[in-house]
Amino acid sequence: MGSEHQTLLTFxxxxxxxxxxxxxxxxxxxxxxxxxxxxxxxxxxxxxETQGFCSVVxxxxxxxxxxxxxxxxxxxxxxxxxxxxxxxxxFKLPSPASAVSAIMLGAFNGVLLTNDAxxxxxxxxxxxxxxxxLPVFFKECNFKNLLKFMVLNILGSFFLLAGVxxxxxxxxxxxxxxxxxxxxxxxPSALDQAYIFFIIxxxxxxxxxxFHNWLGCSYHGLDKRLLPLFYALLSKIGVVAMVRVLGVIDxxxxxxxxxxxxxxxxxxxxxxxxxxxxxxxxxxLAFLTISKSGLLFTLGLSFSATLLYMxxxxxxxxxxxxxxxxxxxxxxxxxxxxxxxxxxAELFTFYFLAFxxxxxxxxxxxxxxxxxxxxxxxxxLLIVTLMSFKLGFLAFVFKLIAKFSSQxxxxxxxxxxFAVAVFLCCYLSFCVLRRMSF
Amino acid sequence: MDERLILSLLxxxxxxxxxxxMLQASLVRLLLGLTILSSAINLFVFTSSELNKVAPVGQxxxxxxxxxxxxxxxxxxxAIVIGxxxxxxxxxxxxxxxxxxxxDDLRLFDREE
Numbered sequence: 001m002g003s004e005h006q007t008l009l010t011f012x013x014x015x016x017x018x019x020x021x022x023x024x025x026x027x028x029x030x031x032x033x034x035x036x037x038x039x040x041x042x043x044x045x046x047x048x049e050t051q052g053f054c055s056v057v058x059x060x061x062x063x064x065x066x067x068x069x070x071x072x073x074x075x076x077x078x079x080x081x082x083x084x085x086x087x088x089x090x091f092k093l094p095s096p097a098s099a100v101s102a103i104m105l106g107a108f109n110g111v112l113l114t115n116d117a118x119x120x121x122x123x124x125x126x127x128x129x130x131x132x133x134l135p136v137f138f139k140e141c142n143f144k145n146l147l148k149f150m151v152l153n154i155l156g157s158f159f160l161l162a163g164v165x166x167x168x169x170x171x172x173x174x175x176x177x178x179x180x181x182x183x184x185x186x187x188p189s190a191l192d193q194a195y196i197f198f199i200i201x202x203x204x205x206x207x208x209x210x211f212h213n214w215l216g217c218s219y220h221g222l223d224k225r226l227l228p229l230f231y232a233l234l235s236k237i238g239v240v241a242m243v244r245v246l247g248v249i250d251x252x253x254x255x256x257x258x259x260x261x262x263x264x265x266x267x268x269x270x271x272x273x274x275x276x277x278x279x280x281x282x283x284x285l286a287f288l289t290i291s292k293s294g295l296l297f298t299l300g301l302s303f304s305a306t307l308l309y310m311x312x313x314x315x316x317x318x319x320x321x322x323x324x325x326x327x328x329x330x331x332x333x334x335x336x337x338x339x340x341x342x343x344x345a346e347l348f349t350f351y352f353l354a355f356x357x358x359x360x361x362x363x364x365x366x367x368x369x370x371x372x373x374x375x376x377x378x379x380x381l382l383i384v385t386l387m388s389f390k391l392g393f394l395a396f397v398f399k400l401i402a403k404f405s406s407q408x409x410x411x412x413x414x415x416x417x418f419a420v421a422v423f424l425c426c427y428l429s430f431c432v433l434r435r436m437s438f
Numbered sequence: 439m440d441e442r443l444i445l446s447l448l449x450x451x452x453x454x455x456x457x458x459x460m461l462q463a464s465l466v467r468l469l470l471g472l473t474i475l476s477s478a479i480n481l482f483v484f485t486s487s488e489l490n491k492v493a494p495v496g497q498x499x500x501x502x503x504x505x506x507x508x509x510x511x512x513x514x515x516x517a518i519v520i521g522x523x524x525x526x527x528x529x530x531x532x533x534x535x536x537x538x539x540x541x542d543d544l545r546l547f548d549r550e551e
Contacts, residue, residue: 118513118516121517122516122520125520125524128524129520129523129524129527132524132527133527143531143534143535143538144535144544146531147465147528147531147532147535150524150527150528150531151460151468151472151528154472154476154524154528155475158475158476158479161479161483161517162479162482162483164483164513165482165483165485165486165510165513166486168486168487168509168510168513169485169486169487174509
């Protein structure tokens with residue numbers, strides 16, 4: 001128990017210590033963060049096939065102490081997060097930015113490992129503060145866009161805090177395991193009001209439609225080196241938190257189900273359409289994030305958290321590599337032709353994209369919710385959905401290739417994305433073959 | 439008058455004022471609005487427990503149902519600290535923006551773009 005406890009705490013404390021050292025020794029800050037990320041990647045690998053366990057910081061009783069929990073399903077997201085920060089540390093960053101990125105890593109690990117609703121809020125705030133501070137260290141920083149980003153995310157945090165307060169009011173606990181036990185006696189609709197607050201909060205953070213207004217313009221004003229991290233992690237962590245919070249009740253009430261379904265449905269379609277018609281690359285990728293968040297919310301609602309985390313891990317890594325390569329090789333602004341000018345081939349690509357993005361997950365939800373699919377059919381349906389989504393994404397990549405001429409960077413990026421898609425398909429097939437319980 | 443009703447009215451009023459100020463085009467009003475809204479949310483957290491008047495520490499009470507719940511108070515303290523940090527950083531950004539543009543009107547920023 002002691003070593004397990006230290007393992008979980010290392011994921012959070014080590015980045016903070018490294019950040020402190022990085023501030024003191026700015027010359028070696030980048031190397032320190034690289035070392036820290038590499039060490040934590042190794043540490044995450046050590047957790048492979050480890051049974052889930054919980055530990056309370058300081059050994060206090062659960063109601064007083066901060067509980068950290070590792071579940072087997074969290075292995076891949078945890079590993080992906082460390083890997084992304086490891087790759088990010090190789091970017092040429094100003095020294096304070098490296099230190100802040102280490103704090104951000106600790107906070108991301110905190111969100112993944114904490115088992116306490118209020119700590120979830122605190123880690124979210126730490127991530128937010130880091131995301132506000134990071135752009136300031138770069139020369140290319142649009143302060144007006146940063147202000148919009150800040151105001152809307154702070155509003156999201158207010159809703160999150162209000163949601164946490166409502167959960168405490170209804171259940172008397174903040175520990176997610178305890179809440180799950182109490183909600184069983186209260187009934188599934190006891191937390192409906194809190195969930196509305198959570199949906200608004202995480203919707204704002206993930207940029208779901210109609211809370212997406214800040215995303216396009218805010219990301220447009222940031223440095224190119226920062227954007228891959230923001231695309232890959234910042235908007236996805238809202239989905240993780242939502243799934244964790246939704247997981248405390250066995251099945252959400254129809255009200256919550258309908259709200260998330262409709263928001264996800266609209267986000268998938270509108271996000272893809274906005275991404276397609278946008279000529280600015282940074283904005284286009286930001287709108288694509290909306291679409292992906294919609295898909296992830298849908299998956300989180302329809303399937304078990306294990307599958308969602310698995311997909312999320314690959315998606316985070318794929319998005320990071322894809323957007324990093326794309327942004328490295330391209331100018332962000334491309335305005336050679338009007339936004340709405342498209343030919344038949346592009347229209348076909350758009351329909352293909354919209355169909356694959358929209359059709360499968362939404363039909364999956366309805367099949368599961370209203371017809372009641374069995375677990376095996378579920379699994380196969382999910383695999384088809386994920387493959388279709390990756391296919392749809394590749395359609396978008398091909399559309400980008402057609403649009404932005406024959407630059408080598410985009411080819412590398414599309415190959416990389418394709419490789420991640422193939423790897424995901426292989427991994428899922430492997431899991432099905434091993435009859436892994438989803 | 440019931441304490442809960444007074445608190446509810448106070449939260450509603452503060453949230454209303456905060457939202458109204460945030461919808462103004464002035465940067466300073468935006469900042470004030472956020473601060474007031476944050477106070478409203480903190481009060482909302484405060485109402486998540488029973489409004490008992492007996493302090494949880496330093497007094498001996500046989501009836502635990504009359505003792506105030508210390509957890510929401512601790513949560514509010516944490517939220518205030520985090521909120522303070524965020525507001526300070528935002529003040530810095532606003533200062534930078536207004537010193538660059540020599541105004542605090544958000545509509546003028548839009549026109550400049």
